[in-house]
Amino acid sequence: MGLNVGCAARPGRARDNKTGSWRVFRPTVDSETCKKCGLCVLICPEGCIREDDDGMPVVDFEYCKGCGLCAEECPAEAIAMEQEEK
Amino acid sequence: MVDKSLELFECGHRACGGCGPALAARLILKGAGADSIVVASTGCMEVFSTPYPETAWKVPWIHSLFENASAVASGIEAALKRQGRTEKVLCICGDGATFDIGMLCISGAFERGHDITYICYDNEAYMNTGVQRSGATPYDASTTTSPAGKASFGNKRPKKDMPQILAAHGAPYVATASVAYPNDLMQKVERAVETPGPCYLQIHAPCSTGWGFEGGKTMEIGKLAIQTGLWVNFEMVDGEVVKAKKVVRKPVNEYLMAQKRFRHLFKPARNEEEIAKIQAIADANAEKYGIDIELKK
Amino acid sequence: MxxxxxxxxxxxxxxxxxxxxxxxxxxxxxxxxxxxxxxxxxxxxxxxxxxxxxxxxxxxxxxxxxxxxxxxxxxxxxxxxxxxxxxxxxxxxxxxxxxxxxxxxxxxxxxxxxxxxxxxxxxxxxxxxxxxxxxxxxxxxxxxxxxxxxxxxxxxxxxxxxxxxxxxxxxxxxxxxxxxxxxxxxxxxxxxxxxxxxxxxxxxxxxxxxxxxxxxxxxxxxxxxxxxxxxxxxxxxxxxxxxxGREYGSLAEAYRMDDADTALVAMGSICGTVKDAVDEMRDAGRKVGLLKLRSFRPFPKAEVARALDGVAAVAVLDKNISPGMAMKGAVGLEVRDALWKTGIDVYSYVIGLGGRDVRRKDIAAVADLAESGRGDMFYGLREELI
CATH class of the missing domain: 3.40.50.970 (Thiamin diphosphate (ThDP)-binding fold, Pyr/PP domains)
Structure with missing residues (x-):
């Protein structure tokens, strides 16, 4: 494996770094209370929340650092932060 | 057009949990779109997003030095023009790179009138090197080079007024935004990118590590800054303020108490004199930008 | 044209x-x-x-x-x-x-x-x-x-x-x-x-x-x-x-180096003066030549060693000074490195700094110094000022 000239790289490799291992608290979405507004998807600093076909947020735990911003900002208070069991 | 579903900043970056600048990067690219070239300064965002070979950027991105992003962008813009290309050129730089070390290059690029959008993600200190004060650090904030102590209340100077400085260069569009108001932020990015000529956008990007609050509170802190009048979201067109976000102002201590960098104003005893000075800064901001909503009695 | x-x-x-x-x-x-x-x-x-x-x-x-x-x-x-x-x-x-x-x-x-x-x-x-x-x-x-x-x-x-x-x-x-x-x-x-x-x-x-x-x-x-x-x-x-129709096939160019006992090494416009000085010294029967460096980076180490093989002394004209470096001039240091273990004496002469004129007789004087084993020094100082 050689080096790229000039320390340049194509996109894609950031995902090699699974930041989910940093997590202490885990966001859990309550599907009953979630209004599917999409705010959590927009504001996640990792960009690791997506919407499924029904508009429900799905967290990618390979990358979620557990910062809790989604839970703090959720207008419906549908996201709870729960301690990870190690 | 702002495209909220556009993901051009990838997972796996090494920012702290709840990072304001990381959120800013995502939102900026949603506003700017894929037809963009990003020039970065040395700083937190550069470091957390581009350890070789793991780049988080899905748009063309270049980092040269701490202080030269706007000069590099000038060259890119000139080259694109020469080649008949249409990509938009954005600088995304921290406040140290913008307010302090990059002033020369920024002034030159704005004076020459390049069609670039310069975005400062403002977390109000040199975070990458461990929270040293910059020209963007607010009055009385305790940093590692402006520590509060027995003979000090923290940073001795108010924040430099960069938007005014760049408006004075003749920038057609100058605005401030906050990660706490994502839709407003994305729209301002879009407007800046679409406006010909050098435009400046300064984005308040709270830093949980440097300011001392829990990562989940990043947007709440950002909102408090605006609700207290210590940060004003406004737009300037051709040097005139055309819009500013109005608020029912809260007292500044609500913002200050929520952050460890102002803890010395409350412990061991509440420092009314200093808090009053900060309140006066907010009052002056409110008057200057006309942000107070008058409540009917 | x-x-x-x-x-x-x-x-x-x-x-x-x-x-x-x-x-x-x-x-x-x-x-x-x-x-x-x-x-x-x-x-x-x-x-x-x-x-x-x-x-x-x-x-x-x-x-x-x-x-x-x-x-x-x-x-x-x-x-x-x-x-x-x-x-x-x-x-x-x-x-x-x-x-x-x-x-x-x-x-x-x-x-x-x-x-x-x-x-x-x-x-x-x-x-x-x-x-x-x-x-x-x-x-x-x-x-x-x-x-x-x-x-x-x-x-x-x-x-x-x-x-x-x-x-x-x-x-x-x-x-x-x-x-x-x-x-x-x-x-x-x-x-x-x-x-x-x-x-x-x-x-x-x-x-x-x-x-x-x-x-x-x-x-x-x-x-x-x-x-x-x-x-x-x-x-x-x-x-x-x-x-x-003009060739530059080498990083270092020899001038009247055949059979030379003393070599001058220089870069830039001074080489014109050195060539004239070499001609004068050759006319006077001295076996002196010039090695002109076209490239300083990369430094043409092998070419320098080859071109200077067999000379007794080398005088490097350094239009620079590295204060505190024993040899004084940066180019001299590289030439000495190129000739390491050959036994050839290499000296640096700091010359022509800040526009000080360098004349043919100065070149000849530097060659004299090298032949007499004196070097790694400033040349052409105004003695009355120091």
Missing amino acids: MEIMEGSHAVAEAVKRCRPGVVSAYPITPQTHIVERLADFVADGEMESDYLTVDSEFSALSACVGASAAGSRVYSSTSSQGLILMAEVCFNASGMRLPIVMSIANRALGAPLSIWNDQQDSIAMRDSGWFQLYAEDVQELVDYHFLSYRVAEDHNILLPGFVCFDGFILSHTYEPVDIPDQETVDAYLPAFDPYQKLDANDPISMGMYATPDYYMEFRYELDRAMERAAGAIEDAGRAFGEHF
Whole structure:
């Protein structure tokens, strides 16, 4: 494996770094209370929340650092932060 | 057009949990779109997003030095023009790179009138090197080079007024935004990118590590800054303020108490004199930008 | 066609024929005549370039970094303080492997302030990762621009380069010079074909940071590219002969070195004076020759060793000083390294700093010193001042 000239790289490799291992608290979405507004998807600093076909947020735990911003900002208070069991 | 579903900043970056600048990067690219070239300064965002070979950027991105992003962008813009290309050129730089070390290059690029959008993600200190004060650090904030102590209340100077400085260069569009108001932020990015000529956008990007609050509170802190009048979201067109976000102002201590960098104003005893000075800064901001909503009695 | 032309204007004519898409420069004596003439060309529509009138040399080279990364051929020029102000960008541009070409009108560094010539500025940038060619006369100066772009942009090299020439001595001197026509230049120097570039259709990240797991290998690759540049300069010099009829097939050029016992080593315009001095000494029966270094980076170690094989003493004329270094001059140190373990005595003579005139008799005196085993010293000091 050689080096790229000039320390340049194509996109894609950031995902090699699974930041989910940093997590202490885990966001859990309550599907009953979630209004599917999409705010959590927009504001996640990792960009690791997506919407499924029904508009429900799905967290990618390979990358979620557990910062809790989604839970703090959720207008419906549908996201709870729960301690990870190690 | 702002495209909220556009993901051009990838997972796996090494920012702290709840990072304001990381959120800013995502939102900026949603506003700017894929037809963009990003020039970065040395700083937190550069470091957390581009350890070789793991780049988080899905748009063309270049980092040269701490202080030269706007000069590099000038060259890119000139080259694109020469080649008949249409990509938009954005600088995304921290406040140290913008307010302090990059002033020369920024002034030159704005004076020459390049069609670039310069975005400062403002977390109000040199975070990458461990929270040293910059020209963007607010009055009385305790940093590692402006520590509060027995003979000090923290940073001795108010924040430099960069938007005014760049408006004075003749920038057609100058605005401030906050990660706490994502839709407003994305729209301002879009407007800046679409406006010909050098435009400046300064984005308040709270830093949980440097300011001392829990990562989940990043947007709440950002909102408090605006609700207290210590940060004003406004737009300037051709040097005139055309819009500013109005608020029912809260007292500044609500913002200050929520952050460890102002803890010395409350412990061991509440420092009314200093808090009053900060309140006066907010009052002056409110008057200057006309942000107070008058409540009917 | 031969014309009588000022050195700076000849450089501008050469640069015009290299067709840079972006020129970015800041005025500094004695480089200004180059950029003024380029500005004229752009203003008159004779040159299809964007000319950026930047705020500083630092911004000048930074803009070149951006434009080169975006896929345009770029040009800048500076001197002295301007080059040192660019220092941070110089290291950056080579690390990013951007093939920028810049003319350096060599000038002393302050303090004390001096606008006059020596080679301290570019030699101070020795370790910046740019190849450095030194022109003896205006013709070489013109030709090295075409050659430098060809070397720099070679995908096997990808290094920025300086074309160095003595300020005032060449920049402001009128000499007969052949300015090649555009077609000939185009045939020798094809349009810029960037190895990689910033492009929204094929995004890359440039200028990432390297952890300790990667950094050393990137520096190793930079050094390897500089080693390859030696061969590339030779190849480009030979090809130059085929296209233009003037050949530059070596990084060091010997003058009357056959059977020489004493060799003078020099770079730049001083070589003209040295040749005259060598002729005079040869006429007087002394076995003296000159080895002219065309390239300081990469340093042509093998060629120097070969050319100086068999001489008894070597006198290196150093238009620079490394204060505190035992040998004094930076070029001398490299020549001594090239001749390590050969038993040949190599001496450095710091000469001609800050525009101090160097005459034929000074060259002869330096040869005398080397033959008598005295060196590693300043030459030509005004004794009454010290």
